[in-house]
Amino acid sequence: MSDKTTTPREITFRLRRFNPETDSVPHWDSYALNVPDGMTVLEALHQLKAEQEPTLAWRSSCRMGVCGSCGMFINDLPMLACQTQVLHLGTDVVSVAPLPNYENVKDLVPNLEPLIEKHAAIKPFIIHTNSKEIDEPTGEFLQTAEERESISQFTHCIKCGLCLAACPTVATDPLFLGPQALAQAYRYTADNRDCGLHDRLEAIDIFHGPYQCHLAGACSQACPKGVDPAFAIQLLKRTLVLDSIGFGKKKSSLAKVMPLADVVKAIEEFAPPKRTV
């Protein structure tokens, strides 16, 4: 029995092309390529560039789903080209376009600047009342395993921008902060070392903030790292509502500082016995 997801065969790649120096609108070009089992869309693009179309442009770097550079609109869904196997798509024609909702710089290259600007706007760093401890640390902020797990999945964001390409609100509203930035706003706000919600309000408690998320869920479907931005946004809404009625994070629940000597002692306590040979 032949399996469409593993049988090596010829696949037609429909690639969206755009050269800003000569084109005013993009067009589609088709290329045929024999695809072996296991070949990713990124590898296919490399082979097409080497053998058939040397002018083809895209952005990629790590080839292993870590850098977040190769986000593309593959068969009408935003995906990372490096971790999408061509045959797993199950179609004989594979369309590859640049991520929607971003400016298209050339061929498959989107301009991710708005993503980074929105990310920066929400103050994506720990804001602690004890700023002296941040600048001149005397120890480590304590964080239990449970406290860490409550934010862990949101820390996995690689800023690939797939979620903004999937989001229906971003489709029309260029000012909407978008799933990435809002999820990161929650990630830092929920961190037990952070008390910066009020510093972030000006950036997030706005019309173009979390309330323009209507839980279409497309961002979470698109996220290649399991960050689940839609989840973080709903938790951010709850945090903001509770804070607005006086049930915000208590200063007493903030992470305590453990002196460095105690940290070393604790590490030694759990460390394996020293080697003698």
Place this chain on the structure above:
Amino acid sequence: MNSNKPTAYNNRLGLKGWVYAGRYTFERYLYLGHRLSGMGLIAYMVLHIIETANRMRGVEAWQGLMALFASWPFKIIEYLLFAAAVFHAMNGVRLLLTELGFFLGKPKEPVYPYSSSVMRHRPLTFVIMGLAALIIILGGSSLFFP
């Protein structure tokens, strides 16, 4: 200034991004349905307020309007409105709960294959949509076959 500077192509989906749910999940279709039914309901509410103000023009004006609303085309519109209201209300219950963080599970270390909050609350989604469908069908039978 160089007027021949290459310009990027505006690749924003626009309204197509609202209405075309394509290969995205069921919840994206519910988003569209919620939006459309909501717009229909607020338009109706405003028209209903204006239309019922006709009572101030006297008995004849009011009775004429009521006779018009008793006709078949208006019965169908009334049913569509009922269906929109039921869908919007039931999906609204789901949104009310989930947008405040209920039924979404707890954040945890992501392990492939990833689970998402959207999939975790899907049983709730299906139960609520099943109930909505049932109410819409029962309501239709009582409206058209009293």
Place this chain on the structure above:
Amino acid sequence: MRETRLWSLHILVIPIIAVLLGAHFALMHYAPVFYGVSVEEARNFETMIERGKSVAQLVLYILLLAAGLYHGLYGMRGILRELPLTPALAKLVDWGILLFGLFIFALGTYVTWWTFSFKAGG
């Protein structure tokens, strides 16, 4: 104003709408059960005026008007403001929706009051 407060109100009025709109639906479509009259009779001018003379109805309808209009028009504002508008147009949408809502609320309230204070032949 913090958007959280506007959105919280949008959420808070939901139970009011659910109860009052549910009651409005039920009373109009199940008039035989609640008023002992047929659905057609319930829509008669006289029965409509009769119902409107209750203080409870006056208060609850005005409450439903306020809750329904706020919920619906806040939602509509959200949809319109998600369009790529200039800051001036965005302001126009905000003020336009607010003034429109107030006008429709005033009209609905006036009609409800008119019904409550209606005197036959007067």
